[in-house]
Amino acid sequence: MFKKLEYYKPDMDKTMKKLKKMYNDALIHKGGNVTFRALPPSDYEFYNVFNLTKYNYESDLEKYAIELCELLEESYALRKSIDDNMIPIISPMLGIGDYSAFVTGDIDFRKDTSWSKPSIENIEDWKQLPELGMSKWYKKFLQICEIMLKITAKSGIPFMRGFFSPLDLAGALRGEAIYYDFYDSPDKLHELLNFCADATIKFAEDIYSIANKYLNNSKYGMFYCDGVINMSEDIACMISAKSYREFCKPHTQKVIDHFGVGHMHTHSRSMYLVKEICNLNNVANLWLPTDPNAPRPIEHLEDLIEDANGVCLAIDCASFNEIEQNIDTLKMGNFSITLQTENISESIKLTEKFKKMI
DSSP states (O other), X not given: OOOOHHHHOTTHHHHHHHHHHHHHHHHTTOOOEEEEEEEOGGGTTHHHHOOGGGOOTTXXXXXXXXXXXHHHHHHXXXXXXXXXXXXXXXXXXXXXXXXXXXXXXXXXXXXXXXXXXXXXXXXXXXXXXXXXXXXXXXXXXXXXXXXXXXXXXXXXXXXOOEEEOHHHHHHHHHGGGHHHHHHHOHHHHHHHHHHHHHHHHHHXXXXXHHHHHHHTTSSXXXXXXXXXXXXXXXXXXGSXXXXXXXXXXXXXXXXXXXXXXXXXXXXXXXXXXXXXXXXXXXXXXXXXXXXXXXXXXXXXXXXXXXXXXXXXXXXXXXXHHHHHHHHHHHTTSEEEEEEEOSSHHHHHHHHHHHHTTO
């Protein structure tokens, strides 16, 4: 099904060299790297085609994996002439529900996403959960990863999996009650967050072990797994910077420290978190998408450069003109800029135009 990685990314070595330099510079708080990602419709339209509700997850795991891989392959083949910073990846797509169901509970599938229901009624109920690794979805997710890797491993395409931060995982397990826990049970909340950090570490280790089984001899297959953890900090958007430092920082840092380097994610509605997350040790990248009716990162570059302290910020913009107007400022930090385009042809044109600016 899949051809070699270099078919989809002909100048892969050059792209990887640039990304490695940017992330290495970020870790030593050195700026000066700006890369570009074009986003044509073919990069995301398959999400509208792939229907999560059509599969029986007791018997259709292989069918699910094959059909998802077919859509990924088609998408990557369509954009192979775009010489931007995008690297093809293999990753399961089950919606957001599986990000916590690996601990306990089930997944409520919808056509293009999924949800989980809170399963810890009292804050100490996590102590009564079955041993981590015994839940239905822990085992199923590992099965899905292995099936996809069997299909794709010979291509050498990197495998990637994102995870909830400890707070995001605790929020999914506790529901809205967690916002009371900050005040009513702070010590018990720390215990829950520590459990969530340990659970994330174990789950990620098990996933990475499967990836390494199939990709350990590939050139770039383990790029997003070897010494790296990708985590979201979405629930943190609803708390203060002070609360983040007190409750989130030690547990998120624990996970990063275990793996080595953190690639993080939060939202532009909480721009104050950029400083907090980028002040964690060994964070190389922070994906900061623009939220509706929220500040636009491209309009706050000088503040973001100061707050990021060299960490690469992956942000979006509305037009190529915004890149042109801000290129000198962008070069003061480390940025990956994404621009939605109308088609492949425009993506190629703007990518080539960007190269001449750097």
